[in-house]
Amino acid sequence: xxSSTGSDPVKALIDTYCRHGYYRHVxxxxxESLPQRNDPEVRFWRAFALSMExxxxxxxxxxxxxxxxxxxxxxxxxxxxxxxxxxxxxxxxKESVNELKEKLKNLxxxxxxxxxxxxxxxxxxxxxxxxxxxxxxxxxYFSESSQK
Numbered sequence: 001x002x003s004s005t006g007s008d009p010v011k012a013l014i015d016t017y018c019r020h021g022y023y024r025h026v027x028x029x030x031x032e033s034l035p036q037r038n039d040p041e042v043r044f045w046r047a048f049a050l051s052m053e054x055x056x057x058x059x060x061x062x063x064x065x066x067x068x069x070x071x072x073x074x075x076x077x078x079x080x081x082x083x084x085x086x087x088x089x090x091x092x093x094k095e096s097v098n099e100l101k102e103k104l105k106n107l108x109x110x111x112x113x114x115x116x117x118x119x120x121x122x123x124x125x126x127x128x129x130x131x132x133x134x135x136x137x138x139x140x141y142f143s144e145s146s147q148k
Contacts (some may be wrong), residue, residue, distance in 0.1 A: 014045045018125040021051040041118070048079055048105050048122065058089045067103070074107040074115050075122035082126065 008035045017025040030046035033039070038096035044066050060083045066076035081100045084092055107115075 003035055011041065014042070018045070023052040027053070040069050044076055048125070051079065051083045051086065058082045059083045062116055062144060071114050072118050074104070074119040077104045077107060080121060
C-alpha cells in the first residue's frame with residue numbers, strides 16, 4: 001500500500017471526492033477500479049462511501065474482513081464502529097460495538113506510521129479532526145511528504 005496518494009491517480013481522486021463529500025463519485029471510481037486491481041485501500045474507501053451514503057449493512061459486510069488487514073485494520077475498525085452506530089438505533093449490535101472499541105484501543109497502541117496515517121485520513125474524511133490529529137501527532141509523515 002502506498003503511503004501517499006500522489007503517485008496514484010485513483011487514490012488522489014478518492015481523497016478529493018471524500019474531501020468534498022461526493023460519496024457517490026467515490027463509489028463510482030472504486031467500482032471502476034476494483035476489477036483491475038483488488039486493492040484493500042480502494043475496497044476500504046468503497047465501504048466508507050457506502051456507509052456515508054447510508055448503506056450500513058453493506059458497509060459493515062465489506063469492512064469486517066478489512067479490519068484484520070495490517071495497514072488499514074485500524075481505520076476499518078473505526079469505520080465499523082461508526083457504521084454500527086449509524087445503523088437504525090433498534091438494530092445496533094452493542095456487543096459488537098464494545099468488542100470493536102476494545103480492538104480499536106489495542107490497534108491504536110501498536111500501529112506503525114502507515115497504519116496511523118491511513119487511520120488519520122479516515123478520521124479526517126469523517127470530520128473527526130481531533131482523532132485525525134491524534135493519529136499523526138508527531139507529524140513525521142506530513143513533514144516527510146512535504147519535503148519530497
